[in-house]
Amino acid sequence: DIQMTQSPSALSASVGDRVTITCRASQSINSFLHWYQQKPGKAPKLLIYAASSLQSGVPSRFSGSGSGTDFTLTISSLQPEDFATYYCQQSHSTLYSFGQGTKLEIK
């Protein structure tokens, strides 16, 4: 099974900050890496697919990069609505797996 590890697990930041979240796979997953945002009490929402493609309707301040085993999600200028939990997920293996999540909190 492919293990996904995110860092940090939690992050405090201010509106306007640039934030980067990392995700590492236990083996190469090429570009089969996706990012989701989840707000309390809500279903996750797809932000980035195939490592760097922005889902329709997602603001351009979100961006993704990486390939192989190391990936990043960057928010260029945090907005109040961006405070949420973020998950990475791999689809290289038939058995999908998620990172443990990164909770982004207001400083």
Added chain:
Amino acid sequence: QVQLVESGGGVVPPGRSLRLSCAASEFTFSTYAMHWVRQAPGKGLEWVAVISDDGTNKYYADSVKGRFTISRDNSKNTLYVQMNSLRVEDTAVYYCVREGFTMVRGVEVWYLDLWGRGTLVTVSS
């Protein structure tokens, strides 16, 4: 609008069974693979199972293999999961999720592009 709506959650004692349903609307259900993903209270996301668009291929997480069965009825635009021998650790919100795909340098890449709101399953005596 395009949506997935789960139903069937509730409180059930350990060892019993429950079947969840997911009704799909406003998209061609029969052309998409579908997944179940769960989230225990206060925890992260856990992938549970997937079924191919025609129902012939099914895969499960080790934590549910042999106890859960994913199925679909394309004539009814509905996805199911039959959960048997339920355990306390199966307590979670269960999400029904559609799989989308794109081509990257000639390779199909699959991702989870449409999520339902979820249904809560509580396993407790």
